[in-house]
Amino acid sequence: MQKRWVDRYKADTNKVETLASALNINKVLATLLIQRGVDDFDQARNFFRPRLEHLHDPFLMKDMERAIGRIERAIGMKENILIYGDYDVDGTTSVAVLFSFLNRFYNHIGYYIPDRYKEGYGISTQGIDYAAQNNYSLIIALDCGIKSIDKVEYARTKGIDFIIGDHHTPGNELPQAVAVLDPKRKDCDYPYKELSGCGIAFKIIQAFAKINQLEDITVYQYLDLVAVSIASDIVPITGENRVLAYYGLKKLNNNPCFGLKALIDLATKSSDLSLTDVIFQIGPRINAAGRIDHAKDAVKLLIAKSSEEAKTCCGLIDIQNMQRKDFDARITAEALEQIQANEHLMQRKTTVVYQEDWHKGVIGIVASRLTEKYYRPTIVLTKSNGHVAGSARSVAGFDLYEALSECSDLLDQFGGHKYAAGLTMKVENVIALQKRFEEVVAQSIDPELLEPEISIDAEIKLVDITAKFFRVLQQFAPFGPENNAPVFIARNLYTVGAAALVGVNHLKMTLTQEGAGIFDSIGFGLGEFLPLINKGIPFDACFSIEENVWRDKRSLQLNLKGIRLGS
Template sequence: MNKRWSIKDVPAVDNVNRLAAELNIDPVLSALLLQRGVNTFEEARFFFRPDIRHLHDPFLMKDMERAIERIEHAIINKEKVLIYGDYDVDGTTSVAVVYSFFKQYHSYIEYYIPDRYKEGYGISQQGIDYAAQHGFTLIIALDCGIKSVDKIAYANSLGVDFVICDHHTPGDELPEAIAVLDPKRRDCNYPYKELSGCGIGFKLIQAFAEKNDIDFEKVARYADLVAVSIACDIVPITGENRTLAYFGLQKLNSEPCIGLKTLMGVAGKSISYTISDIVFLLGPRINAAGRIDDAKHAVELLIACNEADAQLKGDLINIKNTERKEHDLSITDQALEMIGSDDVLIGRKSTVVFNENWHKGVIGIVASRLTEKYYRPTVVLTQSNGHVAGSARSVFGYDLYEALCECSDLLIQFGGHKYAAGLTMHPDNVPAFIDKFEEVVSASITSEQLIQQIPIDAELRLEQIEPKFFRILNQFAPFGPENMAPVFISKNVYVSGSPAIVGSNHIKMTVMQPGSAHFDCIAFNHGEYASQIKKDVPFDICYAIEENVWREKRTIQLNIKGIRML
C-alpha cells in the first residue's frame, strides 16, 4: 500500500532557536518540544522530569466530594458495595484498582463484570438485579455508565445507589446517580479531560486517601495497572496521563503487582516494558479473558495476592489468548475473501462485512486488520442474542462516531470514539445500514484520508544523531497518542554494502550520508525495495530512532517507516 509522507508544520524559527538556547539542545529537539505544546524552560522541565506532585487535586472533579461522602457513609454503615466495570482492559484494570484499594478498608465489597455476550457493554439490568437481590446498596461503576440514564433510574427504583466513574463523552442528559465523575461533563472544570476509565478510578481512591489521611504510597502502588489502562485504551499520553504512565511504567518494570508480573512472564518478556509492549503483549491477553470466556478471570489475575493463584489464572488467560488468535485469523481470512471476491465491496469507500457465525469477541480485532488492509472506515458485524452486533474502526482524521450518528435511525444503540465504536441493530436493518454507511462516508471523507500517511516530525541529517541527541530524545518517552515516537526524514542517504532480506519481506541494511557515521537499519515489509537500493544510488528515508540490544551490546538503529527512491 502506498503511503503519503506528511511533514508536520515547522515551528517559527525564532521560537525554535530561543528554546534550543535555553535548554542547550539541538534545534530539532526544541522543534519537537514546540510541536508538543512545550514552549518554555519551565514547561520543558515538567515534560522531561515528571513528578507525582504534578497530579491534579482530585476534588477539582465535579461530584468528587459527593462520591467520597457516599462511600464513607457505606463504610461506616457496613453497606454492601459492588465494584462494577466493563470487560475490556480499561474496565478490568479499573475494577482491580478500586476493589483492591477499598477492600483494605471495607469488608462488605465485591466486584461484578458483565458478560459480553449476555449483557453487552455498560450497565446492565441483570447487573442491577444481581445487586438488589444480594443486598448491595451502592454500586461504583467504572469505565461505563455515563449514558445509562434509564438503567440508573431503574436502580434508583430498587434502592441501589450509583457512583459513576467514566471517561466517555456524556449524552444530553446525565444519569441521576449520587455522583457522576467524568471530566468530559460540560460542567466539570477538572484541568485534564483525557484520563482513562482506570485513571478516573485512580482519582477516586486518591481523593478518598486525601480525605482520610491515608499515605499516598497506598494509592501509588496501583500505578502499574493505570499505565496498562492508559496504553490499551489508546488515550493521549499528555498531561496527567503522561505522569501516570511514566510512574506506572517505572513500577511495572521494577515492582509490578503479582498479577501483572505473572502475565509478563507468560507473555515471554519480563523486563523493559514500553507503552507499545503493553499494547501488544499484555493488552490482548487481558482482553482475551472477556472475548473468549469470562472477564472475571482477568480481574482475578490482577487482584491475585499469591503467585500460585496468579500463575493458574495467567496460564488460563494465555490459553484463551491462543484461542482468540485462532478465531481472529480465521475470521480475518473469511472477511478478506468476502471483500476480494466482490467488485462492489472493493470499489467502496467504506467496508461493512457481516457473517452471523463470526465470534463476537474478536470482531473488533478483525475490523482493525481490515482497516490496515484497505485503509477505509470499517464495520464488522455478527449475530448476537437475536440482534446484530458490530465493531467499527476508522482511519486517521475521519470521525467514525459522527458517521454512525448519521445512521442512528437504523441502530438500536451505539457508542465509542472518533476512531473506534460498537453498535447493535435489528437483523432486518443490515442491508440498509451497509448502504447508508457507505453513503455517509462517501459524502464526508476526503481522498487524502483514504491514503495512509506517515506523519514526519522533522528533517534530520544523520550526523546530528549522536549520543546526547539520542539521550534527550529518549526522555520524550513514554510514547503514545499525541506524543508518538518522533519520525524523521533524511534525504539523499546511501547504502553501505548491500541490503539483505530477512524474514518474509524485511530489509536489513546500513546507511550513511557524506560525513556521517554508518547506521544499521531495519525496514519491516519493505522487501520490494531491496533490488532498487544500490551503492552510489541516493534515496530518502523516514524513520524512528531506536536502541537495539543484541548480546548485551547496545547500538542505535533506524526503524525505517518509508523509503523513497529518487
C-alpha cells in the same frame, strides 16, 4: 500499500532557537518539544522530569467530596459496596484498583462485571438486580454509566445508590446519582480532561487516602494497573496521563502486582516494558477473558494476593487468549476471502462484511485488521441473540460516528466515537447498510484519507544523531497518542555496500549521508525497494531512532518507515 508522507515539523524559528539555547540541546529536539506545547525551561523540566507532585488535587473534580462522603458513610454503616466495571482492560483494571484498595480497610465489598453477550456494554438491569438480591446498597460504576439515566433511576427504586466514575463524554442529561465523577462534564473544572476510566478510579482512592491521611504508598502501589489502562485505552499521553504512565511503567517493570507479574512472565521476555509492549502483549490477554468467556476472570487475576493464585488465573487467561487468536485468524481469513472473491467489494471505498457464525468477541479486532489491510472505513457484522451486532473502525481523519449517523434509520442502536463504534441492527437491513454506508462515505471522504500516512516530526541530518541526542530523545518517553515516538526524515542518503533482504520482506542495510557517519537500518516490509537501493541512486527516508542490542553490544539503529527517490 503506498503511504503519504505528511510533514508536521513547521515551528517558529525564533522559539526553536531560544529553547535550544536555554536547554543546550539540538534544534531538532527543541522543535519536538515545541510541537508538544513545551516552549520554556520550566515546562521542559517538568516534561523531562515528571513528578507525582504534579498530579492534581482529586477534590478539584466535580462531586468528589460527595463521592468520598458517601463511601465513608457506607463504611461507617457497614453497608455492602459493589464495584461495577466494563469488561475491557480499562474497566477491569478500574475495578481491580478500587476493589483492592478498599478491601484493605473494609470487608463488605464485592465486584461485578457485566457479561458481554448477555448484558452488553455499560450498567445493566441484571447487574442492578444482582446488587439488590445480595443486599448491596451502594454501587460504584467505573468506565461506564455516564449515560445510564434509566438504570440509575431503576436502582433508586431498589434502594440502591450510585456513584458514577466515567471518562466518556456525557449526554445532555446526567444520571441522578449521588455523585457523577467525569472530567468531561461541562460543569467540571478539573484541569485535565483525558484520564482513563482507571485514572478516575485512581483519583477516587487518592481522594480517600487524602481525607484519611494515609501514606502515599497506599495509593501509588496501584500505578502499574493505571499504566496498563492508559496504554490499552489509547488515551493521550499528555499532562496527568504522562505522569501516571511514567511512574506506572516504573512499577510495572520493577515491582508489578502478582497478576501483572504472571502476565509479564507469560507474555514477554522484555526486561523494560514500554506502553507499546503493554498494548500488544499485556492488554490483549486481559481483554481475552471478556471476549471468550467472562471478564471476571481478568479481575480475579488482577486482584490476586499471591503468585500461586496469579499463576492459576493466568493459565486460564492464556487458554482464553489462544482461543481468541484462533477465532481472530479464522474470521479474518474468511472476511478477506469474502472481499477478494467479489470484484465489486474490492473496488469500494468501504468494507462491510457479514457472516452469522462469526464470534462476536473478536469482530472488533477483525475490523481493525481489515482496516489495516485495505485502509478504508470498515464494519464487521455477525449474528447475536437474534439480531446483528457489528464493530466499526475508521481511518485517520474520517468521522465514522458521523457516517453511521447518516445510516441510523437502518440501525437499532449505535454508539462510539470518531474512529471506533459498535452497533446492532436487524438481519434484513444488512444489505441496505452495505449500500448506504458506501454511498455516505464515498460522497464525504477526502480521497487522500484512503491512503495511510506517515507523519514526520522533523528533518534531521545523520551527523546530528549522536549518543547525547538519543539520550535526550529517550526522555520524551513514554510514547503514545499526542506524544508518539518521533519520526524523522533525512535526505540524499546512500547505502554503504549492498542492501539485503532478511526474513520475509524486510530491508536491511547500512546508510550514510554526506558529512556523516554510518547507521545500520532495518525497514520492515520494505523489501520492494531493494532494486532501487542497490542501483546507487540517492534517496530520502523517514525513520524512528532506536537502540539495538546484540550480544550485549548496543548501537543506534534507524527503523525505516518509508523510502522515496531523493528530492
